[in-house]
Amino acid sequence: MGEKIRGKAFVVGDNVDTDQIIPAMHLVYDPSDPQQRKLYGRFALSGVPVEQSGLPDGNVPFVADGADKSEFAVIIAGRNFGCGSSREHAPLAISEAGCHAVIAESYARIFYRNSVNGGYLVPLETPLRLIEHIATGTEVELDLSEGVLTDTAAGQNHKLNPLGDVAEIVAAGGIFDYARKTGLLESK
Amino acid sequence: MGMTITQKILARHAGRDSVAEGENVWVDVDVLMTNDVIAPQMIGVFESQAGSDAPVWDADKVVLIPDHYIFTADQHAHRNIETMRDFAKRKGIRHFYDADFLPEGFQGYTPCYESPLETDYMGVCHLTLPQKGHTRPGELLLGTDSHTCTHGAFGEFSSGIGSTDGAFVLATGKLWLKVPASMLFTFSGEMPPYLMAKDLILHAIGEIGADGATYRAMEFAGEAISGLNMDERMTICNMAIEAGGKNGIIAADEVTERFVRQRSDKPFETVFSDSKADYVSAMEFDVSAMEPTLACPHSPGIRATERQVEDVEIDRSYIGSCTGGKTTDFIAAARVLRGREVRAETFIVPATTEIDAELDRLTIGGRTLRQIFVEAGCKVGPASCAACLGGPEDTFGRANEPLTVVSTTNRNFPGRMGHAEARIYLASPLTAAASAVTGHITDPREMIDFDRTIGAA
Numbered sequence: 001m002g003e004k005i006r007g008k009a010f011v012v013g014d015n016v017d018t019d020q021i022i023p024a025m026h027l028v029y030d031p032s033d034p035q036q037r038k039l040y041g042r043f044a045l046s047g048v049p050v051e052q053s054g055l056p057d058g059n060v061p062f063v064a065d066g067a068d069k070s071e072f073a074v075i076i077a078g079r080n081f082g083c084g085s086s087r088e089h090a091p092l093a094i095s096e097a098g099c100h101a102v103i104a105e106s107y108a109r110i111f112y113r114n115s116v117n118g119g120y121l122v123p124l125e126t127p128l129r130l131i132e133h134i135a136t137g138t139e140v141e142l143d144l145s146e147g148v149l150t151d152t153a154a155g156q157n158h159k160l161n162p163l164g165d166v167a168e169i170v171a172a173g174g175i176f177d178y179a180r181k182t183g184l185l186e187s188k
Numbered sequence: 189m190g191m192t193i194t195q196k197i198l199a200r201h202a203g204r205d206s207v208a209e210g211e212n213v214w215v216d217v218d219v220l221m222t223n224d225v226i227a228p229q230m231i232g233v234f235e236s237q238a239g240s241d242a243p244v245w246d247a248d249k250v251v252l253i254p255d256h257y258i259f260t261a262d263q264h265a266h267r268n269i270e271t272m273r274d275f276a277k278r279k280g281i282r283h284f285y286d287a288d289f290l291p292e293g294f295q296g297y298t299p300c301y302e303s304p305l306e307t308d309y310m311g312v313c314h315l316t317l318p319q320k321g322h323t324r325p326g327e328l329l330l331g332t333d334s335h336t337c338t339h340g341a342f343g344e345f346s347s348g349i350g351s352t353d354g355a356f357v358l359a360t361g362k363l364w365l366k367v368p369a370s371m372l373f374t375f376s377g378e379m380p381p382y383l384m385a386k387d388l389i390l391h392a393i394g395e396i397g398a399d400g401a402t403y404r405a406m407e408f409a410g411e412a413i414s415g416l417n418m419d420e421r422m423t424i425c426n427m428a429i430e431a432g433g434k435n436g437i438i439a440a441d442e443v444t445e446r447f448v449r450q451r452s453d454k455p456f457e458t459v460f461s462d463s464k465a466d467y468v469s470a471m472e473f474d475v476s477a478m479e480p481t482l483a484c485p486h487s488p489g490i491r492a493t494e495r496q497v498e499d500v501e502i503d504r505s506y507i508g509s510c511t512g513g514k515t516t517d518f519i520a521a522a523r524v525l526r527g528r529e530v531r532a533e534t535f536i537v538p539a540t541t542e543i544d545a546e547l548d549r550l551t552i553g554g555r556t557l558r559q560i561f562v563e564a565g566c567k568v569g570p571a572s573c574a575a576c577l578g579g580p581e582d583t584f585g586r587a588n589e590p591l592t593v594v595s596t597t598n599r600n601f602p603g604r605m606g607h608a609e610a611r612i613y614l615a616s617p618l619t620a621a622a623s624a625v626t627g628h629i630t631d632p633r634e635m636i637d638f639d640r641t642i643g644a645a
Contacts, residue, residue, distance in 0.1 A: 015398055015487055017601040024577045024604075027225045028257065028264030030271075032232030036264075047603045080399035083432060084601055085577070086334040088229060088350035108432055109403050110334055114350035118233075165212060175356050175364075176237045184214075185360065 005101050005142040006152075007073025010062055011055040011131050012048060016077055017084030018111065020047035022093040024085075031092060040089055041068045041096030045075075054136035063097050070097040074142055074149075077104040078131050081123075082111025091120035101142050103149060103160060105129060116166045119174030125161040133158070190462025192370040193437055194405040197345040197459055201328045209369045209466070217249070219322050220357045221331035223313050224254040224268045226350075230332055231275050233355035244279045245361035251283040251322055252276050253313040258287050258572045261297040262580040266290060283322070285310040297582065300570045304541035311571030312539035314338040314426065314510035318418070319542050321452035325440035326459045330357060335510050335598065337428040341421035342448060343440030343458060348429065368434045369468040370405040370461075371396075375412035377476035379641045382633045384520060385420035386512065386596065386616035387481040388412070389427040391473060394483070394491020402432030404468065407461065412475040413438055418447045419516035420643035426511040427598055430488035443645045480631055482594075483614040486602045494619060494631045503591040505530065505624035506605070507617050508537025508569075509576040512596025515546045517617040520642045522557045524621035524635050525564040531627035532594075534566040535585035537574045544571045566624075578606040587612075594623045618642075 026043045029036035045053065045062035054060025063070045075094065081104035082090055091114050094102065102115070103124045115123045122144060130149070134140065139152040147160040163170060172178035179185040191199065191206060199207040201215040222230055234242070244250055252272050257265035269287050276284040287309045289301045301307040310316035314335055317323050325343035330336065332354040339346035349363070357363050373392050393400070406428045413421065421438050428436030440448075440458045448456065479493040507513065507521050518538065538544040547558040547568070561568050567585075575585035576597040583606075587593055590609035597605070600612035615623070618632035625635065 015601065017599075017604075019578070019599075019601055019603045024225075025580055028262055028268065028580070030232070030264070030267070031229045032236070047608060049602050049608055080402065080432065083398060084334065084599060084604075086332055086336075086348040086350055087226065088352060092229075106399065106402065108399070109434055110348055110350060113353060117356070118350060118352035175352060179356070179360070184362075 003144055005073050005144065008071060009074050009076050009134050009136065009138045009140045010072035011076045011134060011136045013052055013055060013131065014078035015080045015083055016048060018082060018087050018090040019084055021045055021082065021090040022087065023047040027087060027089055037096060038068045040093040041098065044070065044093035044097040055131060056135055060136050070099055072099060074140055075099060075102045076130050076134055077102060078129065079105045081107050083108035086110045088114040088118055091115040091118060095120035103130060116169050117175035122170055126158065127161060128158060130158060189466055190464035192405065192407060192465040192467070193343065193439055193459050193461045194345055194370055194407065194435060195367060197326060197328060198365065198367055207367045209367050211367045212364050213367060214362050214364050215328055217330050217357050217361055217363060218327040219249055219251060219329040220354065221251045221253060221313055221317060221329065221336065222354055223256055223333055224272060225256040226332040226354065227252065227275070228268050228271045230351035230354040230358065231271060233352050234358045237355060238359040242359065244281070244358050247280045248282070250281050250358065251317065252281055253285050253310065253316050254287045255312045256573045256577070257579050259298045259300065259570055259584060260580040260582050263295070265580060266294060285316055301541065304544035304571065307541060310540045310542065312510045312513065312573055315514060315539040315543065318342065319451065319540060324448055324452055324454060324456035325444060326457045330363065334429045335426050337433060337436045338422050338426040338510060340425040340428065340435050340437035341418060342444055343438065345435055345437065347435045368403055368405040370407050371401055372467040372470040373406060373408050374410040374470070374472040375408065375475050376410045376472060377412060377474040379412050379415055379475050381639050381641050382480060382618060382636060383475060383478055384616040384618055384643055385416055385423035387478060388475060389424045390481045390483050390491060390614060391478055393427060393431045393488050395471065396431055398430060398487045398489030399432040401428065404433055406431065406433040406436045408436065408438045414441060415645055417516060417643050417645045418443065419514040422514065423511050430598055480616065480619050482619065482629070483600060485611040485613065486600055488599060488614060494629060497613065497629050498631065500613065500629045501592065502532050502594050502623055502628060504593045505532050505534040505620045506575060506585055506593055506595040506597065507620050508535065508539065508574055509597040510539055511598040512617055513537050513539035513543065515543050516643045517596060518547060518557050519550065520617040521621040522552055522560045523638060523642065524618060524625065524632060526552055526555065526560050528564055528625050530565045530624040532624050534624040535575065536561050536566045536568040537585060538571045541571045575605050578604060594620045594629060596620050
């Protein structure tokens with residue numbers, strides 16, 4: 001925490017489920033194998049229907065064909081992001097693609113938990129329907145400690161909701177580190 | 189103030205007299221389940237955090253169930269099953285329903301079990317758990333699959349988690365949970381014979397939307413619910429996640445207790461909501477006035493009655509999965525398909541080997557369910573999750589083209605059954621079977637000749 005993320009925004013709509021974030025056929029790769037783990041980055045958000053991928057115009061892949069990393073630094077989504085299955089490969093795939101923050105109007109709870117407890121990315125909530133204000137490719141700056149997203153060119157600041165009681169787990173880097181910090185687990 | 193059944197179970201497992209909505213509590217877990225697509229990631233996190241020699245917190249409370257990618261030539265999928273095998277052996281986990289017909293290092297398409305009665309393999313985790321005696325009223329069950337909410341049908345708290353949470357439970361037996369607010373759904377009236385549990389839950393999800401119960405418990409009650417057998421109650425709770433629910437729950441009764449006592453000798457304590465329990469919302473539905481109901485592409489929350497979509501031509505009918513591949517679902521489908529032929533390609537996938545065996549044991553009019561399906565022109569596959577979640581491209585029943593499918597499964601977001609442009613209509617097995625016969629979405633009332641609800645308790 002306390003850091004700033006700068007780069008391009010990637011915008012998607014409502015109800016982007018985990019099958020769109022990482023299609024089920026890719027769940028066979030072993031995340032503990034570094035080479036196979038990269039494939040999750042390669043196929044991140046590959047299940048989003050093309051016309052919905054990179055709004056408002058669509059037809060923008062989150063990860064370019066054949067690449068393992070995304071050129072986008074922040075995902076901006078509508079309601080119920082990450083609904084569907086419990087696969088932790090979803091936040092893992094986004095994180096492997098090099099994107100460590102999502103800003104959505106709301107999340108499905110398992111995706112939210114997985115993002116926080118697995119320490120993959122910071123799931124932030126926005127009170128404003130940002131997908132109607134920011135287009136894919138817009139340069140943004142996300143100040144994680146202040147909870148503010150800035151549209152750099154427009155000079156416009158958008159206040160995000162506070163993380164609340166998961167902030168400590170996010171700061172610790174995940175549930176295992178949090179449990180060690182709070183004495184529930186012995187230190188390694 | 190009174191507590192709901194969900195609050196009471198969480199309080200008991202947190203060692204507390206009471207808990208309030210919104211509180212974070214550390215709970216003790218009674219059963220942890222994982223399957224073949226999640227186990228490798230969970231084991232990886234467990235071994236890197238706790239150490240590869242670390243014991244699991246309680247080997248008898250861990251249940252390993254390969255079910256997702258079983259019948260395929262995908263070598264990674266085979267390796268995942270071997271990873272489970274190795275872990276079960278090293279950690280002394282005896283509740284492991286191994287795909288024992290898949291030899292170590294096997295190359296090529298998985299051979300099928302010879303007889304469903306002679307294998308350790310069961311199939312879909314959410315049916316394996318109750319059928320093998322791992323579900324009991326009042327307990328707390330977590331599983332690394334979103335449809336783990338199914339087991340609320342047994343009057344317990346059950347919910348889906350990810351692999352890091354799973355690894356944490358594996359190491360400690362504990363997890364933090366936020367106490368959800370409860371929504372009460374009361375289904376009253378007499379259940380007409382042309383309706384099934386799927387119609388009821390699709391109606392409710394359509395009412396609140398695909399995120400209408402996010403972070404909340406969905407408690408189901410009323411005479412129409414108590415009139416259902418366990419298969420049908422599981423259909424209801426299974427779909428709670430399709431409205432975003434943290435858990436679905438139905439208070440246990442004598443129907444539940446009879447089922448559980450036949451399969452588990454562990455003691456359990458049944459828990460009920462207080463009459464003054466606090467609900468964030470309460471909705472009541474009269475089932476006698478309900479119509480056969482579907483969810484349209486591409487969300488379980490887009491509701492339609494059969495009459496609104498009956499012109500839709502279909503390419504395929506699919507009857508299977510944890511929510512739609514149970515014995516009751518196949519009895520329903522067979523009642524429709526008996527003596528008829530399907531016009532649309534139709535796939536039948538029993539959830540577990542136990543259900544597979546029932547296809548040969550149960551008869552209608554002197555024909556076994558399997559004979560009825562085969563004579564109607566259906567393709568019957570082995571027990572597994574199969575095409576419900578697409579899976580590898582060679583998966584039985586997978587939509588590899590932009591087909592229109594009527595399916596008894598639980599989810600129809602883009603790409604769920606394979607092709608991103610496949611159009612999936614979710615429906616009851618009665619509607620799926622009737623539609624298979626005509627080739628377009630069809631009201632089962634046109635084809636049924638029975639007057640008793642199929643899924644009656």
